[in-house]
Amino acid sequence: MTATPQVHGSTTPAFEPVRAAFADIAACEPGLEAQLAVYHQGVPVVDLWTGGESTGDSLLALYSTGKGAAFLVLALLVQEGAIDLDRPVAEYWAEFATAGKSGITVRQLASHQAGLLGVAGGVQRG
Known part of the structure; x- marks a missing residue:
């Protein structure tokens, strides 16, 4: 049995569904290392990360983001x-x-x- 990946970080209450969606994605992709930061009207509302030894300050590669x-x-x-x-x-x-x-x-x-x-x-x- 594979352990459910932990999602670290925070969201504002209105963006808590984003945490759930992020956790679902992490659960479907074993070994995934990912980060997600969202700003709404200039205010940080999501700051999440998962995988391996990743932290909120880890540098991860970006592919095709633009x-x-x-x-x-x-x-x-x-x-x-x-x-x-x-x-x-x-x-x-x-x-x-x-x-x-x-x-x-x-x-x-x-x-x-x-x-x-x-x-x-x-x-x-x-």
């Missing part, structure tokens, strides 16, 4: 006619055209078809 917001902004710009998906990215961001990327369209970039695999020199940990 994609949703970025694609929403892109969709709004397309809707407003400010960006055309079939135009080269370099028409909007001239520096992007370096290293043979001048023909890559916004559509190719947004749909992960541009063939851009990484960052030269990798990403350094600070």
Whole structure:
């Protein structure tokens, strides 16, 4: 039998259902290390963490956290006619055209078809 993961931290009373949902997710994913902080109108209302030796101050990796917001902004710009998906990215961001990327369209970039695999020199940990 696997132990139920502990959820640490606090929520304001109105956000207590968030704690329950967070605990449900942790219970479904053994070994999960996660943190969740929510601010409502500038006030912290949720500060939770779970997993391993995590604390509220642990540094955890973030993956794809900005994609949703970025694609929403892109969709709004397309809707407003400010960006055309079939135009080269370099028409909007001239520096992007370096290293043979001048023909890559916004559509190719947004749909992960541009063939851009990484960052030269990798990403350094600070």
